Amino acid sequence: MPELRIAPFTGTVLWLGRTVAAEDILRAEPCQGIHLGLDGISGDVHQGTTRSSCSRVTMLYPLETTIRNTRQITILSREELDIIAAAMSMDTVAPELLGANMVLDGIPDLTHLPPSSRLQTASGTTLVIDRINLPCNIPARAIEKAHPGKGKSFKASAKGRRGVTAWVEREGTIALGDELRLYVPDQRSWAPGHH
Numbered sequence: 001m002p003e004l005r006i007a008p009f010t011g012t013v014l015w016l017g018r019t020v021a022a023e024d025i026l027r028a029e030p031c032q033g034i035h036l037g038l039d040g041i042s043g044d045v046h047q048g049t050t051r052s053s054c055s056r057v058t059m060l061y062p063l064e065t066t067i068r069n070t071r072q073i074t075i076l077s078r079e080e081l082d083i084i085a086a087a088m089s090m091d092t093v094a095p096e097l098l099g100a101n102m103v104l105d106g107i108p109d110l111t112h113l114p115p116s117s118r119l120q121t122a123s124g125t126t127l128v129i130d131r132i133n134l135p136c137n138i139p140a141r142a143i144e145k146a147h148p149g150k151g152k153s154f155k156a157s158a159k160g161r162r163g164v165t166a167w168v169e170r171e172g173t174i175a176l177g178d179e180l181r182l183y184v185p186d187q188r189s190w191a192p193g194h195h
Contacts, residue, residue, distance in 0.1 A: 005185075005186040006182075007182040007183065010106055010180065011106050011107040011110075012105045012180075013103075013104060013180065014078055015095050015176070016030065016031045016032070017031055018034065019045050019046060019099045026138055027096055034173065034174055036125060044101065047072065050067065053065040053067050073166040075104060075110070075164050076098065076100050076102070077104055079105070079108065080110060081161075084154075088143075094146075098162075110163060112132065116185050119182060121179070122181075125170060126168070127167070132163075133162045137155065
């Protein structure tokens with residue numbers, strides 16, 4: 001029995017980027033295509049098979065502990081970006097300002113995809129969803145710099161809509177317009193005490 005099932009949704013790649021550090025903000029540089037190695041996107045600030053632990057995992061490790069890098073890629077949805085922009089009273093929120101690597105169209109509620117879901121291209125390039133990407137102040141600073149007065153509302157507007165982080169399971173390339181088939185874990189939701 002396979003551990004995954006094909007979901008009835010396919011995501012179309014609308015935008016791709018490579019994230020770079022600039023001063024105290026992250027920005028993404030738009031790309032027509034990206035090569036994904038097992039360590040992520042070449043030249044991206046999140047590239048690597050390992051990373052230093054951050055504030056999101058302090059319950060498990062002291063800061064700066066070397067751990068597996070499951071935050072190689074940041075994926076957002078066009079649908080959720082539209083909702084964030086409306087909540088911020090903006091026409092659009094550019095993925096460059098959010099340090100994104102990919103924007104997909106066609107997968108509803110992308111931010112809440114189950115961990116271990118897969119996104120796979122026709123050629124076999126495969127990403128594994130790690131978890132929800134929580135809103136933080138780093139994109140808020142980039143938004144504020146580009147749109148004075150708007151940055152403060154980002155965190156609340158993006159809650160539950162910030163996309164997901166992922167890591168590369170099978171290397172390959174992804175280009176604008178590619179379609180990614182969604183596979184989700186074939187298991188029920190966790191419900192302790194219920195059999």
